[in-house]
Amino acid sequence: MSKLHLHDLLRLHLILSEFWVDIAKEFFWKTKHTGQFLDYNFDVTKGEIFVKCMEGATTNICYNVLDRNVHEKKLGDKVAFYWEGNEPGDEKTVTYRELLQEVCKFANVLKLQGVKKGDRVSIYMPMVVELVVAMLACARIGAVHSIVFAGFSAESLCERIIDSQCSLLVTADGFYRGDKLINLKVIADEALEKCRDKSFPVERCIMLKHLSKEEQEASSPGSLSPPAKRSCPDLQSGPRQVDVCWHSLMEGASDECEPVWCESEDPLFILYTSGSTGKPKGVLHTVSGYMLYTATTFKLVFDYHPDDVYWCTADIGWITGHSYITYGPLANGATSVLFEGLPTYPDVSRMWEIVDKYHVSKFYTAPTAIRLLMKYGSEPVHKYKRSSLKILGTVGEPINPEAWQWYYNVVGDGRCPVVDTFWQTETGGHVLTPLPAATPLKPGSATFPFFGVVPAILNESGEELEGPNEGYLVFKQPWPGVMRTVFGNHQRFETTYFKKFPGFYVTGDGCRRDKDGYYWITGRIDDMLNVSGHLLSTAEVESALVEHEAVAEAAVVGTPHPVKGESLYCFVTLTDGIDYTTTLEAELRKQVREKIGAIATPDYIQNAPGLPKTRSGKIMRRLLRKIASNQQDLGDVSTLADSTVIEQLFENRCCTAL
Ligand code: PRX
DSSP states (O other), X not given: OOOOOHHHHHHHHHHHHHHHHHHHTTSOOSBOOOSOSEEEEOOGGGSOOEEEESTTOEEOHHIIIIIIIIIISOOTTSEEEEEEXXXXXXXXXXXXXXXXXXXXXXXXXXXXXXXXTTOEEEEEOOSSHHXXXXXXXXXXXXXXXXXXXXXXXXXXXXXXXXXXXXXXXXXXXXXXXXXXXXXXXXXXXXXXXXXXXXXXXXXXXXXXXXXXXXXXXXXXXXXXXXXXXXXXXXXXXXXXXXXXXXXXXXXXXXXXXXXXXXXXXXXXXXXXEOOTTSSOEEEEEEHHHHHHHHHHHHHHHTTOOTTOEEEEOSOTTSHHHIIIIIIHHHHTTOEEEEEOSOTTSSOTTHHHHHHHHHTOOEEEEOHHHHHHHHTTOSHHHHTSOOTTOOEEEEOSSOOOHHXXXXXXXXXXXXXXXXXXXXXXXXXXXXSBOOOTTTSOOOTTOOBSBOTTOOEEEEOTTOOEEOSSEEEEEEESSOOTTSOOEETTOHHHHHHHHHSSSTTSEEEEEEEEEOTTOOEXXXXXXXXXXXXXXXXXXXXXXXXXXXXXXXXXXXXXEEEEETTTEEEEEEEEEEOTTOOOOHHHHHHHHHHHHHHTBGGGOOSEEEEOSSOOBBTTOOBOHHHXXXXXXXXXXXXXXXXXXXXXXXXXXXXXXOOSOO
16 A cells, blocks of 8 residues: 555545535535535644534534434434343333434423533433433533443542533433342442532432332342332432432423534533543544534445344443444434343343344444353354344454354354444544445454545554554544544643654554555554453553552553453552452452442452562563463563562462453
């Protein structure tokens, strides 16, 4: 592949502007854009980094994904979501008209609670239709949603509420994940308490009652904490003035709500992603570019047809759910499945049962789910026909060829293209991806860039490598859906993504390009881990561990895991005089879970009286990774200050995970 020169880039820029301007014509604009379609600076040496798309235009994304479908496209009676609850048989269907009505009602509720354009609203909810209602209601009135995945801890929720300065929290009483009850409101209350302690009192908390009375009262063996004895009306008479009940508020609300017309570059949402310093970054996306990008990638990458039933198994708490459960599919008037439960509950055929039940034609999941189900063999898959399936998608981490083949041959019966979509919270939508039937596939490769995306591979000194090569994956120019800033910290945005190689957006991923020009993601090349498709920073887990009084120092690395991709291996050096016991180990696991959430629970914790360090005191993680995966060949150890620690670390290796 040859290097793109300035005039090529300019020509490409013009062609792409036309491409996007044509697409923009299909959407509703209150006022048209003035000036160029995309304006940007990607070079820190030339001034502040910025990306602006369709400046001068005003629109409303909620209007585009709902009103336009109901009124202009006459899709009011079309199903927007088949909601499938955790428990088989617990289900409901929501049409576009019904969704619009609910969204308008909740938008009015938010307004009555004092939420205005530009205000931030935190949403901490399970996978229920009301989560989509809450996010679109924010978008309708120009408020900025900040959704926090319902698996995060009280501490994580509080940190995100404060960072985004949210005035209101929307949550639910609780939900079941498989047979485990999660008392969400108890965690939310704890988070609000912590916010108050940190002098950030949240003014309002709207609670949806999701659990039935029986569910609330049932005692479940795997519960995190005792089931809550709470019902929504009780909130009103309770002592906590911040609590209000979703249902009571909705009862009196009007189902008409004029959308607030937003500028193209007004913020749409903040979504936190792990940062290598340990503090999560509030990735900010704006209205118009994100709308066009998610709508178009959804349409082309899943080869969307109006009679499709699409199912993305991600949680809306992550970017995949934002872009490819809510905004992208709804912008196209698609019918989707919204699933609350787990792939293994009540049994390992659940996914395929759902595929047959709703005649799912486009299916999008993560390699970790594929590897998990692969363990049970093909029999649970073959119990169901799956004849409706046409396209299979994957996202979140590199997919190993074995899992790819199983997905293609067993799930798709060898007749459905697999679209391996590479992207990030920051990119807003797919950036490297095959287009089904058009791109010859290679198992494990995300193939080629999407329209308008210009990748490059750089070496350590920032030189662009041509042809088959391996190095840092970067992008040379923006596309409409790329993030605009880190909320409240534009400097961090520039430092994280643009300082290392001026002129390029740095993904943080390693990448190989083969002789045919295919891109192969090789994994993170910063201090990030990818556990079950979720990014975690080593610093984040380390700081949770050292907050325990028994821990003097901690170093966390990733080690290969057959299902999760990577697992967390933690080395801890204890404070003098403290003994390493199984009780302490359990406490440390609990500590990380409570600080971050269950996704960060360490798989291995090893007592490390000494850590391998350079003479200047830097921990040599490269060696720790080798020790964690029991690779004796350590390579160059000449910079190691004290080589005796290595032997001891190998001796103390943990052999079994949790
Ligand atoms: O390392 C890449 C990996 O996931 C990271 C982005 O994580 P997050 O922002 O949480 O978003 C995940 C869902 C879009 C990337 O930097 N990743 C994502 N998709 C792929 C992937 N690695 C390889 N192949 C993919 N298809």
